[in-house]
Amino acid sequence: MTRSLYFRLFLILALMGIVFFGCSRDPNVRKQKYFESGQRYFERGKYREAAIQYSNAVQVDPRFTGAHYQLAQTYLKLQEWTRAYQELSRTIELQPDNYQAHIDIANLLIAGHDLKQAQEHTDLLLAKQPNNPQVHESLANLLAGQGNLAAAIQEMRKTIDLGPDRWEAYLNLALLQVRTNQGEAAEKNFQKAVDLNPQAMNAQLALGSYYQSRNRLADAEKQFKRAIQVDPRNADPRAALARLYMAEGKRTEAEVFLKQVKHDLPDNSAAYRMLGDFYFATGDLDKAAGEYGSLYQQYPQDVQVKKNYVQLLILKNRLDEARKLNDELVKSNHSDVDVLVYRGQIQTRDGHLNDAADTLQTAIKNDPDNGVAHYHLGVAFDQMGNLARAESEWRDAVRLRPELIEAHRALAGAALRKGDMEALEQSATQVATLQPASPDGYAMRAISNIARKQFVRAEEDVKRAIKVAPQSPAGYVQLGNLRLVQRQFGEAEKAYQQALDHDPKSSDALSGLMNAYLAENQTDKSIAVANAQIAKVPDSSAFYDLLGTALFNAKKDTNGAEVALKKAAELDKNNGDALLKLGQVQVAKGDTTEAIATYQNSIKNNPREASFYVLLGELYESKRDWSNAKQAYQKALDLKPDNPLASNNLAYVMLETGGNVDVALSLAQTARRGMPDSPNAADTLGWVYYQKGAYRSAIDLFQEALKLAEKNKVPENPTVHYHLGLAYEKTEQPALARQHLERVLKINPNYSSAADVKKILSQLRS
Numbered sequence: 001m002t003r004s005l006y007f008r009l010f011l012i013l014a015l016m017g018i019v020f021f022g023c024s025r026d027p028n029v030r031k032q033k034y035f036e037s038g039q040r041y042f043e044r045g046k047y048r049e050a051a052i053q054y055s056n057a058v059q060v061d062p063r064f065t066g067a068h069y070q071l072a073q074t075y076l077k078l079q080e081w082t083r084a085y086q087e088l089s090r091t092i093e094l095q096p097d098n099y100q101a102h103i104d105i106a107n108l109l110i111a112g113h114d115l116k117q118a119q120e121h122t123d124l125l126l127a128k129q130p131n132n133p134q135v136h137e138s139l140a141n142l143l144a145g146q147g148n149l150a151a152a153i154q155e156m157r158k159t160i161d162l163g164p165d166r167w168e169a170y171l172n173l174a175l176l177q178v179r180t181n182q183g184e185a186a187e188k189n190f191q192k193a194v195d196l197n198p199q200a201m202n203a204q205l206a207l208g209s210y211y212q213s214r215n216r217l218a219d220a221e222k223q224f225k226r227a228i229q230v231d232p233r234n235a236d237p238r239a240a241l242a243r244l245y246m247a248e249g250k251r252t253e254a255e256v257f258l259k260q261v262k263h264d265l266p267d268n269s270a271a272y273r274m275l276g277d278f279y280f281a282t283g284d285l286d287k288a289a290g291e292y293g294s295l296y297q298q299y300p301q302d303v304q305v306k307k308n309y310v311q312l313l314i315l316k317n318r319l320d321e322a323r324k325l326n327d328e329l330v331k332s333n334h335s336d337v338d339v340l341v342y343r344g345q346i347q348t349r350d351g352h353l354n355d356a357a358d359t360l361q362t363a364i365k366n367d368p369d370n371g372v373a374h375y376h377l378g379v380a381f382d383q384m385g386n387l388a389r390a391e392s393e394w395r396d397a398v399r400l401r402p403e404l405i406e407a408h409r410a411l412a413g414a415a416l417r418k419g420d421m422e423a424l425e426q427s428a429t430q431v432a433t434l435q436p437a438s439p440d441g442y443a444m445r446a447i448s449n450i451a452r453k454q455f456v457r458a459e460e461d462v463k464r465a466i467k468v469a470p471q472s473p474a475g476y477v478q479l480g481n482l483r484l485v486q487r488q489f490g491e492a493e494k495a496y497q498q499a500l501d502h503d504p505k506s507s508d509a510l511s512g513l514m515n516a517y518l519a520e521n522q523t524d525k526s527i528a529v530a531n532a533q534i535a536k537v538p539d540s541s542a543f544y545d546l547l548g549t550a551l552f553n554a555k556k557d558t559n560g561a562e563v564a565l566k567k568a569a570e571l572d573k574n575n576g577d578a579l580l581k582l583g584q585v586q587v588a589k590g591d592t593t594e595a596i597a598t599y600q601n602s603i604k605n606n607p608r609e610a611s612f613y614v615l616l617g618e619l620y621e622s623k624r625d626w627s628n629a630k631q632a633y634q635k636a637l638d639l640k641p642d643n644p645l646a647s648n649n650l651a652y653v654m655l656e657t658g659g660n661v662d663v664a665l666s667l668a669q670t671a672r673r674g675m676p677d678s679p680n681a682a683d684t685l686g687w688v689y690y691q692k693g694a695y696r697s698a699i700d701l702f703q704e705a706l707k708l709a710e711k712n713k714v715p716e717n718p719t720v721h722y723h724l725g726l727a728y729e730k731t732e733q734p735a736l737a738r739q740h741l742e743r744v745l746k747i748n749p750n751y752s753s754a755a756d757v758k759k760i761l762s763q764l765r766s
Helices: 003-025 027-043 047-060 065-077 081-094 099-111 115-128 133-145 149-162 167-179 183-196 201-213 217-230 236-247 251-264 274-281 285-298 303-315 319-332 337-350 353-366 371-383 387-400 405-418 421-434 440-451 455-468 473-485 489-502 507-519 523-536 541-553 558-571 576-588 592-605 610-622 626-639 644-656 661-674 679-691 695-711 718-730 734-747 754-763
Strands: none
Touching: 027 047, 027 065, 047 065, 065 081, 065 099, 081 099, 099 115, 099 133, 115 133, 133 149, 133 167, 149 167, 167 183, 167 201, 183 201, 201 217, 201 236, 217 236, 236 251, 236 274, 251 274, 274 285, 274 303, 285 303, 303 319, 303 337, 319 337, 337 353, 337 371, 353 371, 371 387, 371 405, 387 405, 405 421, 405 440, 421 440, 440 455, 440 473, 455 473, 473 489, 473 507, 489 507, 507 523, 507 541, 523 541, 541 558, 541 576, 558 576, 576 592, 576 610, 592 610, 610 626, 610 644, 626 644, 644 661, 644 679, 661 679, 679 695, 679 718, 695 718, 718 734, 718 754, 734 754
């Protein structure tokens, strides 16, 4: 080969390289490659990978309409509604006449109950594409969302007239007919949808669900099995069949079936996770954790397995293992919202509440629509003592994830703590709707109705709770509560005993039974039943707590109460109720030093329980140990900044020790807001005003304190009379001053400031 030939060959290769290099740098080529790769992933159902490739295409060309639209479709598949909406909006912005995008965004807005904005899209579509069956289908969905089901059905029939071969229209018409109790017509249309497209799994499953809702369980089982035959590799019909078995109470059959599913579909993550999810759903956390531990060993690269296993480890309080596994997930994706939520949960359980709140707020910043993150942030705020913030987060959680039952339960618990029975009814109804086979929602709603004396409705809920779960104590306990309020003591005792027969460990049932006996002044019988149940369940801290409470309150047996409450604390060092009462019993015995030791030890095991610090502060205060009292109250406020009792007591201690009056004023105002019916809170705020020289305001508050004490049937407090007498003396009202100062000595001749009272009385002019 001649030198000139070598040169020409080199030049040709060089030019070819330039051409190939130029192609690889061509934005149109690059975006198309990303797009085509996304399409391949999308067709194979790998939506996460498809989203990445479509996003790459959009980064290369932000005006690539096709990529924006396909990215929206991918987010719809992933149920990431906010992102889908953003991409559909961008598609329409770039291509206003993309009517399919208008249809998709209208349906998305309807699902999100943004009906006004959806109407704008459907109006445009009707004007531009009046003969498009999908347009009328969207309009039907809008009308249904507006509650006009008759018009929605009419529009769906137009859809079928315009596109008689579209199986989706028959399916949607059937669903509307179910809602309007047109059962026979609905069944025919479900079947028509299946006949038109036997591969349409939505239609197959909808028909099976229809049979199940009509209690045609044999037909439902056949239909779900037929759906499995239609698509043997699809996990959805198997999940539907498992749910049917559970609804029928066939727990053993469901477990055996899901073990077979795991064997049949070893390459399908949704399938082999079903057994572990089944154990979790049935409350068997031990089996669930064991199953997921095995899956983690078998499928170490399955991210969803890792995530579910982390959640189970957290619920089992195996925090070191959860933390280690979650750290592995962090390495692969440090901004993964699920991973941040798990970290927040771990921090909450570790007691690092501020860190947990920061972590969960970061998760929400990354994904504002993550209902689970909002729920767990609410849990962190609740443990901080900020119930208002907690409720706000839980409300956001159920708004974003209406099916998130934990958030509904949390709201129900908050309503119960606040005594808001209407809010309790609302949350309980949501729980019952989401879990109709569970007694919990009905039982909680019964509590609400009993409290409001709506006994007929309470009776209905009690019967439902017992019917859906006859082996659960929940329904029987509420039946006992209802009969107790109705003063049908014999029936109440019978119901509580039934609850104990079904669950010998039920502290609610034992508490109810003891209260029924106490209501009949049968104190010995109440204590006897507690001892009898302890003999059956000797390791129950709650039972010893109930026994100690009855011995203390009903029998005034401080020695017996102390023994029982110590046993309760020994069995469960975190039983805060027993520990609090133990200290109170010791105080009643005159063992203040012993009570202080009890609360100090309790704090070691329960360092975030503010009530221990408050009670400890009160004990120090009774010994006039102002320094330790102040420290205890301050610690309580560090844990729960709005704790009204700690605020009140710290304000008073500051006034007694010459502290900052303005700080004391702020604390006293917090206490007054938190305890508006407390005589002590009114007195403390009045005492602050007295110290600031605002005697008229002080008098008003001292008088309010006396009225509240009378209203609440609280024994007269000589301190309030002392303060009021001093205020009257300062405002030159000697007669009133004398009246209240003399009242101090009449209530307690040995009052701590008696000498000062006598001195002032001797100086008062007649």
